Amino acid sequence: MEPVKIKLDKSNQLLTDLMPKKFNASGKLWVGLLLVIVVIGFFAYIRQLQKGLVVTDMRDFTSWGIYISNFVFFVAISLVGSLVSAILKLANVKWRTPLVRISEIIAVAAIFFAAIIIIVDMGRPERFWHLFAFGRIQSPILWDVIVITTYLVVSSLLLYIPLLPDIAICRDLTPASSKFKKWFYTFLALNWRGTAQQYTLIHKCINVLAVLVVPLALGIHTVTSWLFATTYRAGWDSSNFGPYFVAGAFQAGCAGVIAVTYVLRNHYSLKKYITTKHFDNMAKLLVLLSLVYLYFNINEYLVPGYKMKTVDGEHLKSLFTGHYAPLFWSVQIFGMIVPIVVMLFKKGRAPLPVFIVSLMVVVGAWFKRFLIVVPTLLHPFIPIQNVPASWHTYMPTWEEWAITAASLAGALLVITFFVRLFPIISIWEMTEEQQTPQTDEQTNLYEAKA
Known part of the structure; x- marks a missing residue:
């Protein structure tokens, strides 16, 4: 495959439009708001660590609350990575290209915070490592741990590997005076030089990961459902x-x-x-x-x-x-x-x-x-009786709401900082598409419309 030729100068409209830009006033306000929510949630979690799960409204009957609801929600949202990046790719849907990286970062952020919220739900989070050290394969909980970990790794690779050419562009366009940014992009670019061999390899990797992530995505949601359905x-x-x-x-x-x-x-x-x-x-x-x-x-x-x-x-x-x-x-x-x-x-x-x-x-x-x-x-099955009246109902405490809101804000922060550091639309894939002969229908797809 011929290398994708991208002009690294101001005449390249793709670079002008798609390179990451600094936060403006509204962007800074957005980041500040999310950080405030995260800090409040962190304070609530410190209280939970100090006093135990008694600060929540979870009791013997409602032993799962909005933490597990939030976990299942994050797992659900994470499926978007396989939907756009894999299923639409395998179906050879051409219009998916500008949406791919957006879906991939949503997937990675969601599945990462799904894992975090599980730790939050534990009364003894320092024992989390016991799931890996002493887990019993008969338990659906261990199945979920295995499939979530695997899905996080594969989703991260599906985000990172196609990002390499664009990281290299950021590396080459970053002035030498910005030493840390230059080092940051150089480190992440993994010596990408844009050779034909590298592009052939990256296409093979994307195809393999696209095939691999589909059964994993179906598996993570099926196994999560089994946590409930096996009761x-x-x-x-x-x-x-x-x-x-x-x-x-x-x-x-x-x-x-x-x-x-x-x-x-x-x-x-x-x-x-x-x-x-x-x-x-x-x-x-x-x-x-x-x-x-x-x-x-x-x-x-x-x-x-x-x-x-x-x-x-x-x-x-x-x-x-x-x-x-x-x-x-x-x-x-x-x-x-x-x-x-x-x-x-x-x-x-x-x-x-x-x-x-x-x-x-x-x-x-x-x-x-x-x-x-x-x-x-x-x-x-056994009626709730001879227990305090509060056990008959469940109303999340402010600590639960704060921690849940912080996890959602954290996922949005990951997406926000990613957009600040990397092109949210793949420059090299858009360039590759422009260099490929297209039908009239495909050409009209990328025309600006009101």
Whole structure:
């Protein structure tokens, strides 16, 4: 393969548009806000370490709370890396290129904080290493540890390896006077020189990782669902949970990349590269994924609702007409039904409407995970009796909310600093596409549109 030739001068429009830029006033304000949230969450976690999990509202019955809800949410969002980087690549979808790196950094940030939130949920975090040293392969928890660790490694490689040519560009364009930045990019570039052999190797690596990450992505969400489904609890005891979790993760991940893409597109003036066509295509994909997830939701509730066994009946009543009914129906309507209806129409697939409904899907996805975890724990087989009244309910304390918000802010900080340091759209892949003969349809894809 011929090396991709990129002119390292001001005449190269790609470099002008796509090279990382310094934070402006709004960017600094955004970073400051996220850092404040992280600091408050860190303070709350220090309190939790000092006093124990008693500062949370988790008790013997609700032993999992919003920490595990947040964990499942992060795992779901992380699927976006395999969706855009792998599945669309293997399907030879050309328009995916400007969205690839965005999806990959979202995936890495999400799965990294999924691992962190598990440590936060532990009463004795210093024993975390026991999972690796003394784990029993019979336990689904160990399965989850193995698959999350593997997925984090592969996702990081899928982000880092295609980034090498662009890191080298940053290295070559950084002035010698910026010694630390020069060293930083030189170290990460791994002696990249842009030879034909290196480009051949990088394409092979991307293809191998794209194939490898798909079964891993399906595995991480299936294994996570088994943490719930291998119990006898009402609401979790379901053979539908594997595909149910995977479908929900695809939907949430797709919505997540749309929301982040919209913000970056407007903030960094990338309308020339991320066009209305991208939002239209991603919206169509999101409609399809939402319809699939809607099917699994109907399947998940219809069958136990038809049988209405005693414990299942109590659980479903709390969701349909009881304490959690307002949240349950809000999630179904605003997190699934409304987005489907809006995006079925062409005007609803314009960038701003798609951004709004994607935010609705992401928020709905978080609360959906809350509904999966908490109501089930409050309906055990053995009735809750002879215990304090507070054990019958679960309301997260400010420490739990602060730590959860800090984990979400931390993931956004990772994405924010990545955009500051590296090109968020692959310069070498865009150059490669421009050098490849295209059909009229593919050429029109990258034309700037209103």
